[in-house]
Amino acid sequence: MKSIVVLISGSGSNLQAILDACSAGFIDGKVTAVLSNKANAYGLERAKKAGAAAIVLDHKAYPDRACYDQALIETIDQHQPDLVVLAGFMRILTPEFVQHYQGRLLNIHPSLLPKYQGLNTHQRAIDAGETEHGCSVHFVTAELDGGPVILQAKVPIFPEDDADTVAERVHEQEHRIYPLVVRWFCQNRLQQQSDKALLDGLLLSDHGYANDQDDE
Numbered sequence: 001m002k003s004i005v006v007l008i009s010g011s012g013s014n015l016q017a018i019l020d021a022c023s024a025g026f027i028d029g030k031v032t033a034v035l036s037n038k039a040n041a042y043g044l045e046r047a048k049k050a051g052a053a054a055i056v057l058d059h060k061a062y063p064d065r066a067c068y069d070q071a072l073i074e075t076i077d078q079h080q081p082d083l084v085v086l087a088g089f090m091r092i093l094t095p096e097f098v099q100h101y102q103g104r105l106l107n108i109h110p111s112l113l114p115k116y117q118g119l120n121t122h123q124r125a126i127d128a129g130e131t132e133h134g135c136s137v138h139f140v141t142a143e144l145d146g147g148p149v150i151l152q153a154k155v156p157i158f159p160e161d162d163a164d165t166v167a168e169r170v171h172e173q174e175h176r177i178y179p180l181v182v183r184w185f186c187q188n189r190l191q192q193q194s195d196k197a198l199l200d201g202l203l204l205s206d207h208g209y210a211n212d213q214d215d216e
Contacts, residue, residue: 012043021179
């Protein structure tokens with residue numbers, strides 16, 4: 001059973017989806033620790049209820065990003081993770097941190113990458129007149145939101161939608177595809193090869209796994 005460490009900054013709804021999938025046996029892994037840079041993150045309560053270590057590492061207590069990330073590495077490594085999952089962790093990570101976990105560091109981003117990297121993705125998609133939006137699970141590289149995409153889910157944008165409506169639609173899909181990708185990783189089906197993702201030894205396209213059907 002794989003050891004999974006999850007990093008959060010907020011409510012942890014994607015964390016909960018992964019915890020539930022582990023509990024149900026869908027993921028052959030266990031969330032051993034949840035780390036947050038914010039003490040009031042509700043996701044820490046989710047961790048405690050699931051029996052995972054709930055750890056606060058306040059970035060404000062460190063003089064710079066490099067010192068914080070080094071402390072983060074030391075704390076994470078105490079739990080011997082096979083996989084590190086970013087689930088709403090609102091920090092830009094140093095290249096040294098990314099390199100340390102290369103090939104076992106996942107993130108979910110609320111857009112159809114490479115579109116709309118960064119923040120405020122839903123409003124930016126609406127302002128651009130998009131009729132389609134979504135979310136992407138990807139391996140993390142030193143480039144912000146730029147690592148190889150593993151899986152995407154699409155949602156429609158209707159003329160009357162606002163950013164909150166679109167966000168709800170995207171979140172629902174996030175909670176479906178993130179546990180699925182974590183499942184693939186824990187089954188040893190998923191690897192990172194340089195700037196590409198491989199599933200079952202096959203290179204995925206720039207938009208990740210193309211089948212709309214959930215893979216069981």
